[in-house]
Amino acid sequence: MTEIDKETWAVILILLLVILVPFGALMFLTNPEPYHATSANLLREAAGSAGLKVVRDFNATLRVAGATGGHSYTVEDKNGNFFTIFTQSFDSAESRDAAIKAHNAQSVGKGRPIGELIVVGDQLIYIHPTSETIRGTILPELNKKKSGIKP
Amino acid sequence: MSDETAAPKKAVLTPPKVLGIFALAMINVAAVLSIRNFPSMAMFGWQCIGWYIIGTVLFLIPLSLAGAELATMLSDKGGGVYAWCKEAFGEKGGFIAIFCEWSNNLVWFPTVLAFIASTLAFALSPALGSNSIYLFSVMMIAFWGTTAIAYFGENVSSKFQNYGVILGSIIPSILIIGLGVWWALSGATIVLPPFSLSQIVPTLDLSTLPFFATVILLFAGMEMAGFHALETRNPSTDYPKAMAISAVIIFACTVLATLAIAFVIPADELSLAAGVMQAIEYFFNALGIPGAVAPMAVLITIGGVVSLAAWLIGPAKGLGVVAEEGNLPPIFNRTNKYGSPVMVLFIQALIGTFVSLLYVFLPSVNQAYWILSAMTVELLCIVYLLVFASLIKLRYSRPDAPRPFKIPGGIPGIWLIGGMGAFGVIFAFIVGLMPTGAFTAKETLFYVIGVLLGTFILAVPPLIFLKLKKPSWIETGNKEG
Numbered sequence: 001m002t003e004i005d006k007e008t009w010a011v012i013l014i015l016l017l018v019i020l021v022p023f024g025a026l027m028f029l030t031n032p033e034p035y036h037a038t039s040a041n042l043l044r045e046a047a048g049s050a051g052l053k054v055v056r057d058f059n060a061t062l063r064v065a066g067a068t069g070g071h072s073y074t075v076e077d078k079n080g081n082f083f084t085i086f087t088q089s090f091d092s093a094e095s096r097d098a099a100i101k102a103h104n105a106q107s108v109g110k111g112r113p114i115g116e117l118i119v120v121g122d123q124l125i126y127i128h129p130t131s132e133t134i135r136g137t138i139l140p141e142l143n144k145k146k147s148g149i150k151p
Numbered sequence: 152m153s154d155e156t157a158a159p160k161k162a163v164l165t166p167p168k169v170l171g172i173f174a175l176a177m178i179n180v181a182a183v184l185s186i187r188n189f190p191s192m193a194m195f196g197w198q199c200i201g202w203y204i205i206g207t208v209l210f211l212i213p214l215s216l217a218g219a220e221l222a223t224m225l226s227d228k229g230g231g232v233y234a235w236c237k238e239a240f241g242e243k244g245g246f247i248a249i250f251c252e253w254s255n256n257l258v259w260f261p262t263v264l265a266f267i268a269s270t271l272a273f274a275l276s277p278a279l280g281s282n283s284i285y286l287f288s289v290m291m292i293a294f295w296g297t298t299a300i301a302y303f304g305e306n307v308s309s310k311f312q313n314y315g316v317i318l319g320s321i322i323p324s325i326l327i328i329g330l331g332v333w334w335a336l337s338g339a340t341i342v343l344p345p346f347s348l349s350q351i352v353p354t355l356d357l358s359t360l361p362f363f364a365t366v367i368l369l370f371a372g373m374e375m376a377g378f379h380a381l382e383t384r385n386p387s388t389d390y391p392k393a394m395a396i397s398a399v400i401i402f403a404c405t406v407l408a409t410l411a412i413a414f415v416i417p418a419d420e421l422s423l424a425a426g427v428m429q430a431i432e433y434f435f436n437a438l439g440i441p442g443a444v445a446p447m448a449v450l451i452t453i454g455g456v457v458s459l460a461a462w463l464i465g466p467a468k469g470l471g472v473v474a475e476e477g478n479l480p481p482i483f484n485r486t487n488k489y490g491s492p493v494m495v496l497f498i499q500a501l502i503g504t505f506v507s508l509l510y511v512f513l514p515s516v517n518q519a520y521w522i523l524s525a526m527t528v529e530l531l532c533i534v535y536l537l538v539f540a541s542l543i544k545l546r547y548s549r550p551d552a553p554r555p556f557k558i559p560g561g562i563p564g565i566w567l568i569g570g571m572g573a574f575g576v577i578f579a580f581i582v583g584l585m586p587t588g589a590f591t592a593k594e595t596l597f598y599v600i601g602v603l604l605g606t607f608i609l610a611v612p613p614l615i616f617l618k619l620k621k622p623s624w625i626e627t628g629n630k631e632g
Binding site: 011032101 | 498
């Protein structure tokens with residue numbers, strides 16, 4: 001067995017520090033979104049406040065554990081552009097978080113998943129990648145919904 | 152130039168030359184071709200063609216050509232990107248390149264493992280997908296099982312990858328393509344609008360820029376065969392052919408299978424069916440063969456495992472060469488009788504287990520995940536920038552070195568190919584810093600600083616290790632019996 005010198009210990013320590021500390025810190029420092037009941041019309045209300053018009057809405061439930069129902073919305077902005085936003089409610093924080101992890105696991109190549117996932121209480125709101133131009137419009141309204149409803 | 156003073160002590164065991172053109176090509180296909188990309192890309196409709204062309208021109212073609220030239224030029228050196236970048240920029244450049252390739256995996260492992268577990272759950276019972284104990288158990292079986300396969304060396308792992316990639320990536324892709332063709336020929340409604348050239352032009356604006364980095368790295372992994380140089384029978388002739396075959400298989404399967412899905416599933420439904428298996432289920436239900444969903448889930452699970460294997464084995468082999476050359480303490484330089492770097496594999500598995508544990512059991516990791524996945528992109532950009540820079544530099548520093556495969560066009564040709572690749576990854580690095588998540592201004596600042604700091608922390612250890620390096624590290628590395 002090779003004797004472990006102080007340089008070797010230093011390398012092992014650095015490996016542990018540089019890899020485990022950032023991972024651990026990031027995961028512990030970011031706060032999980034509190035789980036609480038939200039309005040079934042959350043997206044419709046946020047869109048209205050943001051000056052967007054919902055022109056199409058159909059019920060859609062994902063076949064994943066804990067999904068209790070959702071909607072696929074087509075919204076129109078002031079310039080006549082159409083965007084797709086999908087919402088899904090969950091029966092518990094666990095099932096919601098499992099769905100977030102499942103979404104994150106759908107990364108493209110070694111990059112990131114396509115589209116954007118916003119968490120508001122018991123709902124996940126998925127903004128289609130081609131609809132991300134309205135993120136700046138609707139996001140502030142959704143953030144108000146986050147802060148306005150306490151768990 | 153490489154640092155001659157740190158020349159490696161020759162390994163006691165010569166690796167068996169077991170890899171031919173097919174096996175090399177399958178290593179690349181295993182690393183790059185992934186069914187899980189198809190539904191996400193199909194959401195773009197005809198535009199997916201434009202995005203794929205961008206990824207192909209700015210990354211797939213340059214990296215394939217660069218890999219072919221560098222692998223054949225340095226076919227007597229193990230370590231893949233480590234050997235290539237070391238030859239151009241010395242030990243520091245080579246070590247940083249391989250360390251970035253290895254460390255970015257540690258962020259990626261939990262997501263691919265979660266994909267494997269959740270896809271398998273679809274074949275067993277979808278409800279299992281939200282069960283943390285199930286997820287973690289399957290993730291660990293896949294991770295440690297793949298590590299065990301890597302332990303038994305190139306002969307076993309290449310057979311596993313050859314069969315696995317055909318079963319788990321190529322057959323499912325061909326099935327999806329065939330069913331898409333059948334759908335079109337049967338007169339069923341094709342949900343895409345009629346084709347026109349203008350429809351394939353991607354929408355490029357501020358909101359889609361972050362996606363550019365994803366598209367560029369869609370074909371990341373084309374360098375993977377380079378890690379297996381010492382086990383290749385005829386590297387000078389086999390590499391270029393393997394690169395070409397794998398690039399064609401990957402491009403054809405990816406584009407055609409994505410379009411097949413886009414033919415059948417409306418974009419709205421794809422956005423709803425965010426997961427691969429939801430999309431596959433919709434696809435097979437629409438085609439009237441719902442019974443095919445569970446077998447397909449098993450095949451896609453196999454595809455996930457071989458992809459994991461390709462990324463788990465290649466960079467670990469590269470880091471094993473680093474240790475063998477005395478740039479890591481002897482404790483890391485343990486090679487078994489099958490030629491596998493056992494200590495690197497073991498440490499990698501331990502770290503991967505810890506990170507997976509955090510990933511599965513911490514409550515909500517949405518924003519943390521975005522930062523970590525952005526770091527993956529940035530680290531990979533560093534690797535590929537060093538590869539393209541090495542390609543160009545070696546044409547100046549080693550102009551007369553034998554190159555069994557040489558990118559045509561002389562110096563202008565090398566600048567064109569290397570320049571396109573470098574442009575792609577530099578641009579991807581910059582846009583990779585742009586947050587796409589639900590961030591406030593304060594969080595955006597936290598995000599950018601976090602990504603840059605994290606990338607720096609994960610890229611810089613090789614410089615510290617080289618400072619700590621002792622001459623005795625070359626001499627005392629030992630081999631298992």
